[in-house]
Amino acid sequence: MRYTDFHISISAEEVCRLLDGHKSTLGGELAEELEEMLPEAFERLEPEAFLGVGDTEGVLYEEEAEEGQEALYVITTVGEALSGWSGELFREGDCVKAMLADAIADHCLFQMDRQLREPVLGLCRQQGLGIRRRLEAPQDAPMEIQKKALQVSGAGEGGMEITEGLMYRPVKSACQVFLLTRDRDQFFWEHDCSGCPDTSCRMRKGRPPVLEVETVDRDGLKRRRIRGHVQAGQSILETLRAWGIYLDAPCGGRGTCGKCRIRLVKGELAVTEADRSHFSEEELERGVRLACRAHPAGDCVIRLKEAREDAFYIPGSREKAGEESLERKSAEKAGRKGVAVDIGTTTVAMELADLETGERPRIYTSLNTQRQYGADVISRIQAADEGKAKEMQDCIRDVLREGLARLTDGGKEHIDRMVIGANTTMVHLLMGYPCHSLGVYPFMPCSTERIDTDGQALLGEAAEDFDVSVFPGVSAYIGGDITAGLYALDFHRKEEVSVLVDLGTNGEMAVGNKDRILAASAAAGPAFEGDNIICGTGSIPGAICGARWNGQQMELQTIGGGAPVGICGTGIIEAVYEMMEAGILDETGRLEEPWDEEGFPLDGEGKIRIFQKDIREIQLAKAAVRAGLETLLAACGVEARDVDTFYIAGGFGCQLDIEKAAGIGLLPQDCVGKARPAGNTSLEGALRYLREAGGGAAVDEIAGKVREISLSTDRNFQQLYMEYMYFGEDEE
Structure with a gap:
């Protein structure tokens, strides 16, 4: 597999670190030299990676060798032109520029390593695999592993070579080997600098913290145990995103909604101001924290209630999210097939249709996992401006790929067409269009025209080759879903x-x-979706969806009929109406005493309440x-x-x-x-x-x-x- 989707920028500060670690080094004339070199550096840069899975026979130290062990072999290179630039400059006698060129190439390689993390983890998730360890020669494996990597990854066919001394050409290339495991909940991707013999490396850091996550269901029963490294600078929420673990964060990780709740079981996580604004002292003492504000300095164990997409109920759909219709047609495979798609800000719905008979045998619905970057389009636009556009594009493409697999029985049925309806922001994120102009006056989209493309262009080369049409929109906020x-x-x-x-x-x-x-x-x-409501939740089992005041208390209706766990949009509309009729709040929206401060309890235990803030949101x-x-x-x-x-x-x-x-x-x-x-x-x-x-x-x-x-x-x-x-x- 060849991968070229890198987005490289060159930081003067990082180049400086690679030279000698002092900002003063790039002062004055040297900084000017670097600035002059940048255009040519980008012209010379040809970043690409080669990835392949193979056995590890004969290329591991004895302590790592396991029978039947498979590994993911990865080779990254900046290309011959940039790799050889330093040598050219040395031969010309320009030592300063030569050192800068060498540092630029290394800087690009380090970026490529970081940027490969998401696609590699995504690839492992799709295959149901985990990563138990990262190896690099010679400290973790014999140098022969680099020759094996060249063969398995396909880099040799891509033009790369290896010398008798087992060094790559181009020189500015790197090899990483990831030992795979059938335990899909291990994500040990990060390089462990503490075990590396290159003590002079300017990028050297300590051992990356290990995060262990215990996920539990709503009854407190353990479901999964996930372990892996936390990337430097990442919050726990960002780490969970990378691991494919969905945790509700309607505010996009800004610490304002209080929904990304976790509990520290072992280790240390500093208490932040955002934590104090959402949790009581008792909760903080029990280790309750916001995942978006938590940055582990050392190893820690946390516990969380993982949101299950297959439990997210979408009113009006034939199925729960993540499940396909049980209705099957024995003659289904005979006709031409199409898939209709609605990409909503909160949910995604996909339906299979026979283009000749009109039969609609299966539907697939899912959360739009971009939701973890913010509940509404404004939050998504802001997240895109902050560099998360590619991650959000990957989120929606993963949902579409999963939906197609479920609708077509793992690809056994051929699709001829796909038609997509979505609001303008969702289209921009899907297609990779820049979103900045959507969020600032005069709110200009890149395009609102109908899009005609194909499955491979939209979802990658591994997708089927079928026609795709995306509905035209009208403006930045009147999208193709309305059309x-x-x-x-x-x-x-x-x-x-x-x-x-x-x-x-x-x-x-x-x-x-x-x-x-x-x-x-x-x-x-997003109030109608249960967001920005203190006890609000999405349309999941147990969400209060209806309410009636009987003169003494609220009679509640929940999705699925179970015990209430929160309140969704329809529930809060009904509850507010009943509270108004009962005189619990007045026409200005003010809650009467004593509920104005402590909130009005909906359930018998008083755990689910409507607060004054919630009334204002509605x-x-x-x-x-x-x-x-x-x-x-x-x-x-x-x-x-x-x-x-x-x-x-x-x-x-x-x-x-x-x-x-x-x-x-x-x-x-x-x-x-x-x-x-x-x-x-x-x-x-x-x-x-x-x-x-x-x-x-x-x-x-x-x-x-x-x-x-x-x-x-x-x-x-x-x-x-x-x-x-x-x-x-x-x-x-």
Whole structure:
């Protein structure tokens, strides 16, 4: 396997460390020399890596040798041009530049080593393998292992050579060997400098800390034990991400949401200010910490409740996340197949369809694991700006690859087409487009055009070769998922005026018919997904999804009917309505005493409460949605009573009690009786596109017809936003 997806930058400080470790070295003229060399350095740089799995027979020291032991052999090189540059400069008599060129090449090799960590761990996860040890010659293995690596990795076929002295050409190349294990929960990737005989190395560090993770289920029963090195500078949350362990972090690891909770079992983790703001002294004494703020200085053992994707319930879908439909068609393999995809900010849904019969035998749903970088699109844009774009792209591609494998029985069934609906940010992250301009005024996307590509270009050379189409969007915040929804609901053919409201992580809405369509996006935030709510959770078993006040206490409904573990979006809408009706909170959203300080308990034990902060989050979200909808209706020249149908899209909309939603002012009263849960309209639009000839032209027409109303600059919206901050519906 050949890998070239490196993103190399050259740091003057790091080059300095490789020379003699003092910043003063690159002062004055030397710094100018380095600056002058950079353009040519990048021209000469040709970074590539070669990877292959093979046996270890005859190339290990006796203590490492095991019968049947396999290893991953990795060779990295900066290429001949950069590798030989130092020698050229020495021959020309320019010793200063020669030393700089040598340090630049080493600096690039070190970066390549770090950047290979994620793809290598990802490859191991896909194969169900772990890494039990990293070896480097000659300290960990005989030099003959470098010759074996050349053969197994394919680097020889790629033009590299090895001398009789077992040194590589190009000279600036490195070899690492990773001993593999069937224990998929070992991740010992890091080089252990403490065991390396090269004590003069300027990059020398101590032994990397070993992190041991015990994961438990909601009953406290142990599920997995994971062990590996913590990379220098990484938090525990970042380490868990690299290991493929999902831990909810809606704030993107900024220490503000308090959801990435872990418990220290052994070792030391400093208590941070963020820890103190979320946990009591008793909890801190028990070792409770935020994973995003925890940086181990030494070995430690932690315990966490690992979020299981196969337990994440998506209302309106036929299955739980991570599971495929049990419905199977015996004649399935006969027809042409397509896969429809909806990439949401929180969840991903994929459905297999027979393009000839229209049968839909299987569906796959999963969390969008980009969620660990932030719950909403703004957080994802910020994370991309901070250098996490490639990691988030890998996240969504991994989900798509897993979904395809599950839908096609491990690739046994051929796919002809895939159609994807997604909001603009999700498309940018999927395609690798820069996201910065999405988050700053005037919020310009790189492109909103329909994308036509193929499976291998989208998912890598190992993917099947099938056609891929991505729905066109309208703007930075009116994406292809809305275009897909309008297409699924026939807005472009309707005579009557209809409304589409998608109450997911973002609040998008559209009003119109075949003559014109107006659309807007309201910054509702992730409250409707259970985020930014202190006891909030996603749609998992045990999440409170319904509530009714019986005069003395709340009667609760949970997903799956089990004991309550938190409250999801529909649950908090119903609870707030019931609390308002019971006089527990007033129309301004203020909780009455004594609940204003300690929160109102929903469950009998008082563990799950609604706090004043939660009420404010719901007020902000519902005011944005309602004001946005009223602004759109006014711009269209109609009132709510003139609308024929209100389509409430998304999993949230499928379970939403419309009367209670109207009761708190989230939707107009005229919506009651006209509201129709529409399910996942983005997925339905993708399925229709798969089946219909001329779908591309139709969706392009719809996207071109939609006119966005910018709420941020609309005075009417600002006034309505303040009015709808109150609870209840104004009487006409």
